[in-house]
Amino acid sequence: MPVYITQVRPRWADMDVFHHVNHAAVVTLLEEARAGLLFVQAARLGFAELSNGLVLSRLEVDYKGQLRYTGGEVYAEVSIENLRHASFVVRHTLHTGANAEDPVAVTARTTLVPFDVSAQRPRRLSGAEREFLAGYQVGESVG
Template sequence: MDAFGHVNHANMVTLLEEARVPLLFGEAPGDGLAEFAKGIVVVRLSVDYRSPVVVDGRDVRVEITLSELRHASFTLSYTVHNGPSGSDPVAVTARTTLAPYDVGGSRPRRLTATEREFLRTRIPGGPPA
């Protein structure tokens, strides 16, 4: 937290990462998509603050939706609520564009059809097929 007791920017970005990790590195491999865990990089990140998230012991709720799906990248949108419920006030909205990455080849790679289907069906709000 910062000097005012608010969650600072670096910690907010970490919170967003912690929200997407179970999906991409937990659920995806469980569905037979091991390549995600081998490499995904953040291409773009934007964070908009509507109100501070105060460290007071309450949980926050992070909702993730798929807002764009391309052949070599996808964009996740986040809504961070200042409390555990979706009806609690929205404190932060954010977006990350992610690209699958071939670590061995040191280059981005295209999403497979199976990965695209996983993203489209497992993350709410996904674009149509």
């Protein structure tokens, strides 16, 4: 299964009164993990078009366990599913620690839509963008 692997680091200030990373901070960690794939990795491989504009149209977060602040990084997996002409879903998994063997704390799916910032409207994915995203795809695509 094609998966982008990265590390994200919760901050001490991300903890809530119950000593686990709060929901808003988890959403930020998910954003950091997918930005590593969609902006950093894409640009490194010559597919920088995605950084021209993406908007989030849906977010689903499932908590499988507690994500606690430890001062260290947590292991994050990112892949693509439901690749369509004008949207795609990013699948995220955050573990409780820095290794793949650590238990899963959070799974999430974010639906992203390419956006033309100058025209202020959604747009279709380019062929190059689809090619890049397909390299990390799990599941079926349309078109």
